[in-house]
Amino acid sequence: MHDFLSLLPLIIITAGAVLLMLLSTFEKTNVETASYISMGFYGVAFFVQLVIGCGPEVTIFDQTFNGMLVANNFSMAAGLVILGCGFFTSVSGHSYFKVNQFCTLEFYSIMMFASCGMILLTLAHELISAFIAIEIMSLAIYILVGYDRQNVKASEAILKYLMLGAFAGAFFTMGTALIFGAAGSTKFMAIAAALNMTGEISPLLLGGSFFILVALLFKVAAFPFHAWVIDVYDGAAAPVTGFMATALKTAAFALFANFLAMNNVMHSGWVTFLFYLAILTMFGGNLVAIGQDNIKRMLAASGIVHSGYLLIALVALNAEQFSGSVIAYYLAAYAVGTLGIFAALSYLSGEGERRADFADFKGLAKVHPYSAAAITVFLLSMAGIPPTAGFMGKFYIITSAFNEGQVTLAVLGVVSSILSMWYYLRLIINMYFHEATDTFEIQGTPLATAGTFALVFCVFAIALYPVVI
Amino acid sequence: MFAEVLFIAFAALSVLGAMGLILFRHPMKGAMSLIVTMISLAGLYALLSAKLIFVLQLIVYAGAIMSLILFIIMFLNIQDNDLPVEEGRFLYLAGGIAVIIPIASFLIKIVNGLPDSQVTIVGNGFGGVKEVGLILFQDWLLPFEIVSLLLLVALIGAVVLAGKRRLVK
Amino acid sequence: MFEYALSVMIFLPILAGLLLLLCPVSKGAARAIGFIISVVILFIGIEIFLGFSGKSGMEYVEHHSWIPSLGVNYALGIDGISLLVLVAATFLFPMVFSVFKTKTKGFYGNLLLAQGAMIGAIAATDLILFYVFWEIMLLPIFFMIGIYGGEKRLPATLKLTIYTIAGSLLMLAALIYVGTSYHEQFGKWSFNIADLSALSLGGGFAVLAFLMFMVAFAIKIPLFPFHTWLPDGYTEAPTSATFVLSAIMAKIGVYGVIRFVIPVFEIEFTRFAVLFSLLGVAGMMYCGLAAIAQKDMKRMLAFSSASHMGIIALGVFCLNVQALAGSLFQIIAHATSTGVLFLFVGLMEERLENRDIDSLGGIAYRAPVFATFFAIAMLASVGLPGTSGFIGEFLIILGAIKFSSFIGFLAGTTLVIGVCYMLWMFQRVFFEKSKESTDSFADLTTGEILTFVPVILLIIGMGIFPQSFLEKIEPTAQQHIAQISAVSQSQVADTTVQNPGHNNHKN
Amino acid sequence: MEHSANYLGLIPLLPLTGALVIGLLHMMTCTGKPLPEKLYSTLACIGPLLSFFMALVVFFHLRDMAPEDRFLSHIAFTWFAIGDLHVDMGFLADPLSALMLIFVSFIGSLIHIYSIGYMAGDENYGKFFAYLNLFLGSMLILVLGNGPVVMFVGWEGVGLCSYLLISFYTKDTDNVLAGNKAFIVNRIGDLGFVLGMSFLFWAIGSGGFDYLSLKENTHLLTPGIGFAVCLLLFVGACGKSAQIPLYVWLPDAMAGPTPVSALIHAATMVTAGVYMVARFSFIYAHVPAAGTIVAWVGILTALLSAIFGMFQKDIKKILAYSTVSQLGYMFAGVGLAAYSAGIFHVFTHAFFKALLFLGAGSVIYALHHQQDIWKMGGLKKKMPTTYATMLIGALALAGCPPFSGFFSKDEILFSALASGHPGIWFIGVTVAGMTAYYTFRMIFLVFHGKPRDQEAYDHAHEPPPVMTVPLIILAAGAAFAGVLNLPGIFGGHMSVSHWLAPSLVEHHPHASVWVELFAMLASIAAVVVGITIAYKKFSQGAEEPVFTGFAKFGYHKFYVDEIYNAVFVQPYKAIGSLISRIFEPNVTDIHVKLSTWIYKKCGKGFKVLQVGYVRVYAIYMVIGLSLMSFFLSQSIN
């Protein structure tokens, strides 16, 4: 019975997706209803997920699914984050699509399909299922990115994302093939068993896991597989960007962590590799972010930096007693902040997202002090200033790095967050320290505004009551 | 011996096809050479006793997917002047090869580290429809089911992106 | 009643500040609320000061678990080290609300936030909690400078913020290192400062962590050569922010060194004491010299403040009880003198919209009360006996002589350097012929006089009866020094510190 | 044995209270209608007079005690105590401080009274008296303090007051500059004092940081530290008592009102250095070499300032240099361990110098603030009282027997000769002659001959009694104070020396009466020569000469001020502006600027890399991949 309960959120979301898909054939239902429906489904799924909780580790339908799905605390937490992201994206979408009218019912349906893929991804302990889950998620996200067909930027974004995503997917399949060749199976348990036998990673397994890591690194936009992320974030609609920045990253990191934590041999084999990548990702991301004038591009680049921090957490995870709490907490903290900004952007950026640059937000604090304050809170959270969730996340990551002896990484992580101060502060400075030149009229519904403030609350709530840990 | 000759023939064909794909300027020609590759790969599958996959490769890949691609190419009526002028293509190629060599050598190094063995065609239903089907529905039920989800998403996506837009107010 | 006094002192201003920021309140009401809150805090502060028993332990302790898995607690307490800093943070705030009438409600809200965060940083006995407040207190300052500052406020704000945040992030790494080392050595997590002092750290990273800590505090203090954010920051900030920065925030940097660095890094501290004390002295001289050439009064005071902070920092690095107590005493003395000078400059700016020394003159004839008050604060800042400034400076110089005669000598030059620029400024601004720009200068109103009289009395009172302050801090200072000298004697008996003659040679 | 006297604390407190009250009254009213001058003057004089009265009480109290434990002390409260350091706010009256106490409060009171007349009509009448009271209070703290730290309070207090009083006429920039100079130079001295105190504390202060405890622990002092302490303290004394090289502030300090010059620069503040050295006689006696340095510095100062004094034309400057010169004598005395002689000279000097300054004040007052002696002349007839009193003062200053100055100065010169420093003695005698010369040059030019400025002369008149009475009192003192310490050769008992003996650690050189007689005659001869030359040159209405050669050099004070300006002040300012204009933005800030620059450049560079072509992004990926594969393939074999 518990097996079924563990899958219940997934089922609810899938049901919601299918329902919306079916509804879209009826002319009568409008987009707002759809967004309420999706909010409802996300909300229900979220609470179901929350209520179920989880034991240490449950293999779902061991017989039927042949041990391919495993639920644990980590996947549960990641699932919560994903569902939360979905909920708030629906919320901000509600307002956003009031102004930017290119939405149809399928939007929410596809978003829920994407969430479905993500949740599968957090549960998957088998490579080909994971691959399919990735593809479900990715295809859905591609569609969301290019949803505005009139917009050539969106189309360009989808082209870039799809091409490079498929390219990375090809690596994933090749990696799976090599691992299959090495271990005779694609299940994590079997691979771990094979690793335990030899005690070290065999060349074939090395190559295979390398390609898998490459694909995952691409998904989380680690350096040097990061270049797409900026353009794609830029081209996509604000709620979509928020969704892909948070939920997608959560799902990808969930798989990443599960894969690495499969056993100690696997993890220790890749520590050095990830060590350098984490450093490169943090600093590369920062340097990309410095030069950006567009908020979404800056956030994309800062997302790269946050991936770098998460890579630190991956380096520092303890494969013997993997709980993933640090990663999950950081993901949650990051998700809350990023979603918040995108929620705010989705009602502030106006029709066709004409306010996109830093300079466009000059003097926002004079016109909309509360929104500006909320954005400030999110930015500070991303910058890791206490008492926000971002700070606690960073604190856990650095603590875990020190605890695993990764002193250099911890210090470099800190240095990188120093570098990142500039571009976070830049937006704050633009909002607060200049006179308003724009009127910042807010069209659309107040739902996104409400969502923004709810997220502000979350930022502090997560920070002050770090329940996950 | 016969198998080896066949392998060499198929391998050569498939590599040639792949090179054709990369080198032909017009995608139509590229697609045709890709079909060559796919068919020869199908031959190789047969040599590896993967009967079902041999069939699927021919039907699904070379048949369905490639004809879809060809259809779209023709549907878009791509003329020569629509094609990108890829100046310095060969320079790129040379650079690309230089870049790829480490990857290739890495992979080949891995392959060479494996114990080699002969491949003979195995009978006894290995790779047959029934056997693969049993495994598919016993061990691999989950991927099978979620692939349906994937296809559904792709379906909706294609409709949304390329279909006729009806805006719902 | 006073069981939760510290929490009240922290969260009352923070909550009030947030309320002010979030609710539509009129300017005057905001100021009134701020004033009332700060007076309430003042009374609690007085009560704590009087009730403080002056034994060497923590008093007014509060302890709640926050993040059990990492041993992070919400732990507050006050001992001799923090007492005077706390006093500085509570005593001076009502003045700001009372003096500056023209600011908006956001300004007053930020001010309250800053006060709460500062008190939090002072009262925290858990490193993480300290860090949290330490960072929070920068935010209101950031907004105050950025929104209400002068012409060139943007670069100044950025520089200040990034500089200090850079420092504090380094400190974050260092303090987590300390926490994990504790975990390694004792098998459990704790960030409580009392536990951490039991640590014995060694090796290269201990030194690095120590330096990271020191850089963070050095930036906040600011210690030469990390002071470069200060002149711009202090000058461009609205005066009350400058006041908060100079009178309290800088002190929390010194306080941090005493509270968090000395107990944990005894060995490294003794090893680097000479270097840092040289930095302190160098900063004192450098900033003092720079001050003389300033044309802007506020900028001059900024350099002067930095110069004094150099001396205060020196007192901490001298590793003896006189200098340490001197520094602690000077913390509040400096807050009341230089801090108040900033307020005076703020008043002048409000009245004349001019801070250019050369264009001022003869204010003493227009505003004798103002001039007198200014002179008293100025004399306290140059360390005239009978004012609060003397006791601290004297103790620090005395201690510095013990530490190293050369450094002591250099420290002594503060007596001369300080007086040069101060007198010159005073001459040009208050004396000489009165100029057009100052003709209309109005003297302090009764309200303002009432505001400043307590501080003036405090300046003089602390100069005449310093013992009531010193006796509260002495036991803790003694304990601190005893702890560090025990370690340094047993472990680095042959380092440079014990031998002043050797230092001379080295320098 | 503890002799407690609670009223000791009141002695400085009374003038200080007066200062506070007057200061507040003045501050509150000065922009509006001023309060009557009578109120201020009454308030101002109460404190000093009461202090003087109590000083007498102290004196008689001490006199009634056995000579060896003649001290009274009162500890008001613990000032500060940290570790070994324990400093009380305590007061000590022993013969030395009692002597100082009496004449400080006495002369202080007189000057207060004199000022009532002199300052009449000044818009800052109240402020002046507040400062004056504050000054007297500080001076009394200095004298009464029971340890170096308390002394330092008074020490700095008088420095502050001298700053305030010198720059009293604040509208004139020069005055304020003179005040600044005084304060800053004093501060340089204070630096020495503080450092000396610190060394002293670490050497012998842990047993208690007051004079009595320090005296008991003197044996713990090592010679090296002792020497350093002595020199550092002497630096302090140099600052306060205007010795080489820190004397430069004193002549400039004449910018203040004349009573101030009398009070500060004659009677009280400048003698603080001498008092301090005498106070620390137990340490200086411990390190004779330091004393010799003190003596030489003192005598050279005397010589130098005597030379300057010969060429000045400002009446107050002449007196100022004469003060510096006399201070030099005092240091020569205390440096040679003739502490009582030095202190006695302080004592007599207080009378005649105050007298001279106040007399000069009268002249200036009469001539409507004319200070140039070359514009005076023939005032003898117009101002007989002033003339007579000043003449007495001049004779005392010049060292004519039997006036007070003669005895005290002779005592010093004698001990120089007797303790084997003929060089000091010889210079001393020369300076005595020069002193006589320039003093009488002044007297002759001011009072004799024909008036050089007829209009001013016509308006000149004797000042009111409130000013002349103090003159007369002081003249009496200047004439007869010498009697108090009449040496044996004249049948005296050296009363002052005996009185002071318990407070001082001194050894009296033993020399024959002939030596004493010789010394005396030599100095008398020098004085006579000096007066004669002055008489020849100036008594008959000489005209202002144009200085050339050495005289010009001397008139310009050897250009010391200019040299100091060029060597210390300008470089100081230059360094200041160098730092703030060039160093601060370009060198110290370099790490900020550089990192910002690198940061921005990197940002630009990475922006360029973000070309927007999807193929290029793929190429990045593949390049990354191929590098990684390259490194990974190293790890497998």
Next chain:
Amino acid sequence: MIHDYLILSVILFCLGILGVITRRNVFTVFMSIELMLNAANLAFIVFSRVHESMDGHVLAMMVMAVAAAEAALALAVVILLHKHKGKLDTNVFSLLKG
């Protein structure tokens, strides 16, 4: 013999990469990715043969399904792009940059 199969797979895979990074035509790029997937499929089949388990066959089928789905979407995107610019040059789509 296994080696030869695998090396063929590697060669095809690398040719696929080469196609992606050297060509600007959207179609060619997509087909190159298909080629890479095919190379992976070949590896699956070969390893399946090596391990004598048919799991590899199932995996290859899944990959084919995914490839089909991806192709469907990719072609939709191609149509979309063609509607915008009338060209299939990837370099034409570089509005988003910097």
